[in-house]
Amino acid sequence: MSSTNNNALLPAVVATAVALTLGGITLNAEAATLRLATDSGTQGSPAGDTLDEWSRLIEEKSDGEIEVEVYYQNQLGGQQEVFDLLVANGIDMMLSWPMTSYDKRIGVVYTPYMTLSWDEAIEAYSPGGWVNELLGDIFADIGLKFFGPWPEGFNGVASRDQYALNVEGAEGMVVRTMTVFPAAQTMQALGYQTAAIDWGEVYTALQTGVVDGEAGNVIFWPYEYFRDTLDYYVHTKHFFMTGVLVMNMESYDSLSDEHQEVVSEAAREVMDQQFINARDRDEYYIEKSQEEGMEYFELPEETLHDFARRAREQVWPLMEEELGSEIMDTIRANATSL
Secondary structure, eight states, X not given: OOOOOSOOHHHHHHHHHHHHHTTOOOOOTTOOEEXXXXXSOOTTSHHHHHHHHHHHHXXXXXXXXXXXXXXXXXXXXXXXXXXXXXXXXXXXXXXXXXXXXXXXXXXXXXXXXXOOSHHHHHHHHSTTSHHHHHXXXXXXXXXXXXXXXXXXEEOEEEESSOOOSSTGGXXXXXXXXOSSTTHHHHHHHTTOEEEEOOGGGHHHHHHTTSOSEEEEEOTHHHHHHXXXXXXXXXXXXXXXXXXXXXXXXXXXXXXXHHHHHHHHHXXXXXXXXXXXXXXXXXXXXXXXXXXXXXXXXXXXXXXHHHHHHHHHHHTHHHHHHHHOHHXXXXXXXXXXXX
């Protein structure tokens, strides 16, 4: 597949400028240090623990020939800035919730209501699955080596003072969405007003009343970061949330075959573990949030199917304009039947 975004140069130029501030140089064949970052997840969070484990495995499997520098959430900037760094080779590897600024087709991972159950999602996103296969080609077109997904689970809407269990109830509520297409369009299809806000600015937006809630994450994130502010979590399940493990292709190609296999094998190990852990972790935080006083709502199948129909009718045609008919035909052929 060929890239559909002709505006890729500007973010890359910005990222190159930012990379210079790190005092780093582009990785070459003799380099023994890789820079690994994430846009979401502090040290000690599940994402942070994955960075630590991926780096540990790389160093261990390479017998210390490769060292890994780890950068957690906000240490190198916001979500877009860190992804810019990755594409521009300012960092080498990333656990990313990827931006669609370079290629709208990355929005495949944010297609609403492709799957409605854990079993369906795991089959689709696992190596050899139909979503996994789509993503590999897309990331290659923007110069990234795609190792695979890092699944978290189905997301929902966390809110303060009010909540919505149907489209009518969402009227007048403003929720934060991710700054990617089609996050805002999806929540609008479910009846909400939206504000696209970078993850690092969400706490301030909630505190100042800019938004009534947050609609971009599995329950871990609002519980961990905003449980003193947010009262409710409605499991709308509009996206199956997954990060991705990726590497700048120039960095990857500059490694020896042996070291390429080290990095790839380490990535596979942390992904395999995440596929095992993700569902249990999500269920744990659903229970934990309720113990801490957050009211949790599991929606009936009828409501979820209504949401799915609305999102598919309103958002999928918009996605076809951006992603192309070939990708959307694949999604339609494999998505959960309603």
